[in-house]
Amino acid sequence: MDTAADVLAGYRPPSKLVQDKVVDHLDRHCRAFIALSPFATLATAAPDGRPDVSPRGGDPGFARVLDERTLALPDRQGNNRVDSLRNTVGNPHAALLFFVPGFEETLKVFGTTMLVGPDDLGVDLTEFGRPPRSVLVLTVEQAYFQCGKAVMRSGLWDAGRQVERSTFPSLGEVLRDHCGLSTPLPGQEEMRAELAQEL
Known part of the structure; x- marks a missing residue:
C-alpha cells in the first residue's frame, strides 16, 4: 500500500499562477463577489481540532465587508447549536467559501475571528426585519478565487440536473x-x- 507521501507525490506541483493568486486582503474583486453572494459555508475547528462546516445565507451581501481586511458575518436565527461560534471562541481560525448563483468560480477567505454582540460594530446589520443574534468578525489573512471545475462537474446551477x-x-x-x-x-x-x- 502506498504511503500518504507516495500518494501526494503523484500530484504535479501547482502552477505559479495558482500559487501567486493568494492575496492578504479583500481587493475590489473579492468585495464585489461578496456583495453578490447570498450563500457561504463557514469552516471552523474546535480547540482539539474537530472540524465543523456550516451553511450561512441571506440577501446578496449578507456578509458585510467593513474594510479590506475586515468581514462581518451576522448570525441569524438557526437551531441554536452554535457549534461554529463555540469553536471560534476556543480556536479563532476560520474559513469562508462564498458562492454566487450562476457563477462557477467560488471565493475562499481565511482569517481569525472575534465574536461580538449585534450592536458592537455600530453598523446596521438588520435583515428580514431582524437584527442578528451575534456577529462573527473575521480579520482577513488570505483570500483567493477557486476555479470552477468542481461546480462545473457537479452541474450545481444546471436546472436540468436539479433533483x-x-x-x-x-x-x-x-x-x-x-x-x-x-x-x-x-x-x-x-x-x-x-x-x-x-x-
Missing part, C-alpha cells in the same frame, strides 16, 4: 428516525413553511 425533492424523505421523517421518535413530525411543506416564518 426532485420527492425522491428523498422529508426532513421530518429523517429527524424522526435519527431521534428515535415514535410520533410523526410535520411533513416537508409544513416544516418549510414553519422555517420560513423564522427567517
